[in-house]
Amino acid sequence: MKIKEGYMPFHGYKTYYRIVGEKTGMKKPLVLLHGGPGSTHNYFEVLDALAQADGRQLVMYDQIGCGNSYVDGHPELWTAETWVAEFIAMREHLGLDEIHLLGQSWGGMLLLDYVCNYEHKGLKSLILSSTLPASWMWGEEQQRMICELPRDMQDAIAKATASGDYSDPIYAAAEDEYMLRHAAGKVTEDSPECLRRKVKKGKESYVVGWGPNEFTPLGTLRNYDVTKQLEDIREPSLVISGGNDLCAPYIAKYMYDRIPHAKWELFRACRHMSFVEENEQYIALMRQWLNAND
Incomplete structure (x- = not known):
């Protein structure tokens, strides 16, 4: 299988891309x-x-801001506008005139911002995988699910949130437990190589863009909200979420109810990365969806 890697100049830096396979026929x-x-x-x-x-x-x-496109020390970059502009530039750079577009978690926010707030064409379908239409909604659902943690962990999260001091070991343990329940399992020697590989995560872009943790959207994306524009989406849209997901079923159903003619697939036993946890089932769903909407 052919894999092509390269870089696109962007804002005086460079954005890494990876292309798997080749364009074929109508697909x-x-x-x-x-x-x-x-x-x-x-x-x-x-x-x-x-x-x-x-x-x-x-x-x-x-x-x-991350991985092979790592940049830090530039907090002015970490805005939705930067990341949308980067995606638009990537489409043009690679000649991606007609595509299917999948966004997972923040990537789905990026997708929805682009579709709801920018002129666009050539999108055959949208896949909204474990994502959200509004930061306030995400924050509210995380607060609800925090109540399922042991009381000492709940108290540590509340104390850290109120004080802005996240150094308490009990808070760190609480965050780890929460993410283990709702984000992903621990990476082990049996995990796929791509998950075990060392990468440069963009801590600055996360904290400046989103906030100190999943519970508290305080960054430049804190006012992100496309709830009123969902009804204007015209592309075929597939909502995907997990039963134990950071994207709680309420959030997924909110999008499903408001995007015209949307479909919703719930991976009941999955957390935030159903494409990892139920890989074969996810790929089978993608094949069915993409071929139906080419």
């Missing part, structure tokens, strides 16, 4: 927007099998 490329802000494309490599099984090109990249 449009699938472009993948990773989470964070400040995560990397790496976890999407578990979907390489989709390129081979379906004969479809996959395009992924490290958003500026």
Whole structure:
């Protein structure tokens, strides 16, 4: 399977991209927007099998501020406007005229911001994987799920949130436990290589863009809200979430109810990365959805 890597100049820096497979016939490329802000494309490599099984090109990249596109010391960069501009530039740079677009977690926010607030064309379908239409909604649902933690952990999170001091070991343990329950399992020697590989996470872009943790959107994205624009989306849209996801079922259903003619797939036993935890089922769903909407 052919894999091409390269860099696109952007804002005086460079954005890394990775292309799996080749364009073939009527099958449009699938472009993948990773989470964070400040995560990397790496976890999407578990979907390489989709390129081979379906004969479809996959395009992924490290958003500026992380991975092979790492930049720090520039807090002015970490805004939705920067990341949307980067995506628009990437489409033009790679000639991605007609595509399917998948956004996971923050990547889905990026997708929705682009679709709801920018002129666009050539999007065959949208896949909203474990994502959100508003920061306030995400924060409220995280606060609700924190109540399922042991009382000492709840108290530590409340204390850290009120004081802005996140150094308490009990708080660190609480955050770890919360993320283990709702984000992802621990990476082990049996995990896919792409998850075990050392990467440069964009801590600055996460903290400045989102906030100190998943519970508290305090960064430049704190006022992100496209709830009123969801009803104007015209592209075929697939909402995906997990039963134990940071993207609580309420959030997924909110999008499903308001995006015209949307479909919703709930991976009941999964957390925030159903494409990792139920990889074969996720790939089968992608094949069915993408071929139906080419």
